[in-house]
Amino acid sequence: MDRDMLLVALGGFIGVAGSVIATVVGYVLEGRRERRRLNFDKSVETERVRREHYEAALRYHETGESLRGHDLAGRDLAHLDLSNADIQGGDLTSANLSYANLEAANLTGANLHHADLTFATLQNARLDAADMRGAQLQAAALQGATLGRADLQGANLPHAALFKAYLGFANLADTNATHANLVQARLWHADLERADLGSANLAAARLEFANLRWTNLEGAHLDGVHLRGATVDNTTIMPAGWEDIVASKPEDEPADRSAAS
Numbered sequence: 001m002d003r004d005m006l007l008v009a010l011g012g013f014i015g016v017a018g019s020v021i022a023t024v025v026g027y028v029l030e031g032r033r034e035r036r037r038l039n040f041d042k043s044v045e046t047e048r049v050r051r052e053h054y055e056a057a058l059r060y061h062e063t064g065e066s067l068r069g070h071d072l073a074g075r076d077l078a079h080l081d082l083s084n085a086d087i088q089g090g091d092l093t094s095a096n097l098s099y100a101n102l103e104a105a106n107l108t109g110a111n112l113h114h115a116d117l118t119f120a121t122l123q124n125a126r127l128d129a130a131d132m133r134g135a136q137l138q139a140a141a142l143q144g145a146t147l148g149r150a151d152l153q154g155a156n157l158p159h160a161a162l163f164k165a166y167l168g169f170a171n172l173a174d175t176n177a178t179h180a181n182l183v184q185a186r187l188w189h190a191d192l193e194r195a196d197l198g199s200a201n202l203a204a205a206r207l208e209f210a211n212l213r214w215t216n217l218e219g220a221h222l223d224g225v226h227l228r229g230a231t232v233d234n235t236t237i238m239p240a241g242w243e244d245i246v247a248s249k250p251e252d253e254p255a256d257r258s259a260a261s
Contacts, residue, residue: 060085073111083121098136204247212236228252 053070060067061081068086073093083103090110098118106126114134121141128148132155139159146166157177168188172195180200191211199219209229216237228248232238243249 057082078116208248217242222246 050071050073053067053072054075056063056065056070057067057072057075057077057080059065064084066086067082067090069089070087071091072087072095073091074095075092076096077092077100078096079099080097081101082105083101085102085105087110088106088108090107092107092110092112092115094114094116095112096116097120098116099120100117101121102125103121104124105122107130108126109129110127110131112127112130112132112135114136115132116136117140118136118138119140120137122145123141124144125142126146127150128146130147130150132147132150132152135152135155137155137157137160139161140157141161142165143161143163144165145162147170148166149169150167151171152175153171154174155172155176157175157180160177160180162180162182162185164184164186165182166186167190168186170187170190172187173191173193175192175195177200178196178198180197182197182200182202182205184204184206185202186206187210188206189209190207192207192215193211194214196216197220198216200217201221202217202225203221204224204226206226207230208226210227211231213231213233214235217239218237220239222239222242223245225246226248227246227250230250232250
């Protein structure tokens with residue numbers, strides 16, 4: 001009798017346990033289905049927003065609407081007229097902007113990581129604090145552009161026009177800027193470590209306190225360059241006779257000591 005009662009009790013327990021397990025498993029599976037549905041809905045919504053952002057960029061020359069914060073990563077924007085556009089904080093990662101007109105555009109804080117800006121027009125554009133690592137800027141027009149604290153590490157800038165551009169505190173390490181026009185460019189405190197500036201024109205450029213370790217300046221034009229406080233050592237490749245043509249040397253003291261920074 002005791003044995004029969006034990007079996008009955010055990011059977012009841014197993015039944016209850018099975019019911020509980022089935023309920024728990026049901027909740028888990030339902031939770032997974034709900035998460036998948038939510039992820040799918042989020043993916044659809046993200047793609048819808050990205051499509052709207054892209055369409056807004058394509059019609060910008062007609063509407064002039066703000067593109068601030070827009071997600072344009074990987075989009076083909078080649079040859080578009082985006083002059084004076086507000087794209088502050090926008091995501092242009094790996095976007096194709098070759099031959100695009102971005103004159104006077106606001107790209108402050110924008111992500112241009114690995115973007116293609118070959119032959120793009122960026123005159124007087126605002127690119128302060130922009131992420132331009134690995135960007136392609138061959139023959140790009142950046143005259144008068146501001147790139148303060150921009151990150152251009154590993155960017156390609158051969159033959160780029162940076163006449164009177166502002167690059168104070170910018171990261172230009174590992175960049176290729178051969179034959180670039182940097183006449184009167186302001187590069188105060190810029191990091192140019194391992195940058196290739198071979199045959200670049202830096203006449204009257206301001207390189208005070210810039211880091212020039214391992215920088216290649218072979219064949220560069222340094223007439224009237226300001227190098228006060230710059231880091232120049234035996235790793236820096238300088239053109240012959242540079243000390244006779246620069247406006248100031250790394251070891252020079254400022255004319256007004258109170259203005260030293």
